[in-house]
Amino acid sequence: MHEVESSRRPPVVVTGGAGYVGSVLVRRLLEQGQNVRVLDNFLFGDASLASCARDPHLAIQHGDVRDPEALARAFQGAAAVVHLAGLVGDPLCALDPEYTRAVNEQSSVPVADAAREQGVPRLVFASTCSVYGASGDNWLDEDSPTAPVSLYAETNLHSEDILQARLQGSDTALTVLRFATIYGTSPRMRFDLVVNLLTARARATGALEVHGGDQWRPQVHVDDVALACALALAAPLAQAQGTFNVGSDEQNFRIRELAESIASAFPGTRLTVQDVRDPRSYRVSFARLHRQLGFTAAHSLAEGVREIAAYLDRERVDADEARFHNVRALNGHRGHAPA
Numbered sequence: 001m002h003e004v005e006s007s008r009r010p011p012v013v014v015t016g017g018a019g020y021v022g023s024v025l026v027r028r029l030l031e032q033g034q035n036v037r038v039l040d041n042f043l044f045g046d047a048s049l050a051s052c053a054r055d056p057h058l059a060i061q062h063g064d065v066r067d068p069e070a071l072a073r074a075f076q077g078a079a080a081v082v083h084l085a086g087l088v089g090d091p092l093c094a095l096d097p098e099y100t101r102a103v104n105e106q107s108s109v110p111v112a113d114a115a116r117e118q119g120v121p122r123l124v125f126a127s128t129c130s131v132y133g134a135s136g137d138n139w140l141d142e143d144s145p146t147a148p149v150s151l152y153a154e155t156n157l158h159s160e161d162i163l164q165a166r167l168q169g170s171d172t173a174l175t176v177l178r179f180a181t182i183y184g185t186s187p188r189m190r191f192d193l194v195v196n197l198l199t200a201r202a203r204a205t206g207a208l209e210v211h212g213g214d215q216w217r218p219q220v221h222v223d224d225v226a227l228a229c230a231l232a233l234a235a236p237l238a239q240a241q242g243t244f245n246v247g248s249d250e251q252n253f254r255i256r257e258l259a260e261s262i263a264s265a266f267p268g269t270r271l272t273v274q275d276v277r278d279p280r281s282y283r284v285s286f287a288r289l290h291r292q293l294g295f296t297a298a299h300s301l302a303e304g305v306r307e308i309a310a311y312l313d314r315e316r317v318d319a320d321e322a323r324f325h326n327v328r329a330l331n332g333h334r335g336h337a338p339a
Contacts, residue, residue: 011035012233013078013120015065015111016085021126021179023048023187025082025226030057032230039063039074040085044329048188065107071114080122080233081115086155089192090130092326093152104155105162112166122240123167124175124232129218129245131157131178132282137216141285142178142243149279160243173237179225180218180247180284184304185311191324195219195301198259199308200319202266213256213273215281220247221299231293244289248297252283258301265305 012029016022017038029036030052037059038049052058063070065085075081086104087093093100115123132140133147148154160176167174183195191200194217202208228246253261256273263269289295312319322328 009035010077010079011037011059013037013039013074013081015039015074015081015083017060018042018044018046018048018188019084020088020186020188020190021182021222021225021229022084024222025084025229026058027052027187028223028226028230029233030055033057035059037061037074037078039065039070044188044323044326048186051187065111066102068110068114071110072118075114075118075120078118078120080124081111081120082124082126082229082233083111084126086126087326087330088152089326090150090152091192092330093150093155095327095330097151100151101155104152105158108159108162109166112163112172115172116167116170120172122173122175122233122237123163124177124229124240125160125163126229127156127160127176127178127243128153129178129180129247129282129284130280131160132284134279135282137281137283139283139285140245142245142288173241175232175240176243177225177228177232178243178245180220180245180251180286182222182225183219183301183308184222184299185307186222189311189324190326191319192326194255194258195262195304196308197319198262199265199305200312202262202269203309203312204319206266206268207270207272208259208263209272209274210255210259211274211276212278213254213259215255215278216252216283217255217258217280218247218282218284218286219251219253219258219301220297221304224248224295224297224299227298228289228293228295231295235293239292242292244293245284245286246289246295247284247286249286251297251301253301261301262305265302265309 130153
């Protein structure tokens, strides 16, 4: 894989650019004519970038976001950094708490320091709406209290604080994007996300089982997440600075509603709701993102379900394969550190 971008246009660095969101964002930026520099250690492989690996506007660097030297090389001369790298999801983060804190939280120190030292004009950090945690039925915006109930949410919230503190007074503007739960197809496909998982199960077995049902969980398509990142990169610095929830008000669903909607796409599917309490519940407003950055979600849940089903029909893969599930994939690569 090549190491130089074409032309002198400063690159956008995407850490974790081979991941579920990163591989979609990289393609979007390349289509916009951006030079892109990916920093990843390819824990889950590099196949997600295969189709664009020869693009002269793409440079790929193997490295770890905990390594100051790797960060300095990647960030040198960058127009912006989109920091997506990290361990994603509650089950994966719970496997090894110490490792999770090192990768997701402690790495924020060298990331912020490298951005500051290299004079990167803007840093976009991927966080999560799960920082709102156990918040019931109330509508939540970016100024609402946070109440994380998982290590994944805690490390993201702590990273937000670390980045803000270390970049204060610097020439690097910080944008924090708190993603809703993501769904849809990606070159680095996952079937351990709720919509993707339920769609695959309904299609394969005609039966769905969910725990709880009344808890709120906002959803957003992976293409729309990439769009939000691109808008944050394109907006004037003063306009893009701050914290934004990423999703759409219309895609706030109770888990029961979400499962019912997916089941209805596969006639005859049986739905069972187990009475198991899940404290994670957050109903989120995305008005700020629309108002300040002009974001409007282009994909609906129904479209996403059809897309995932079409992917399974076309690719003829088994959605239960380990490579589509972060926990099982990581267990197959123990001893390697994710980017």
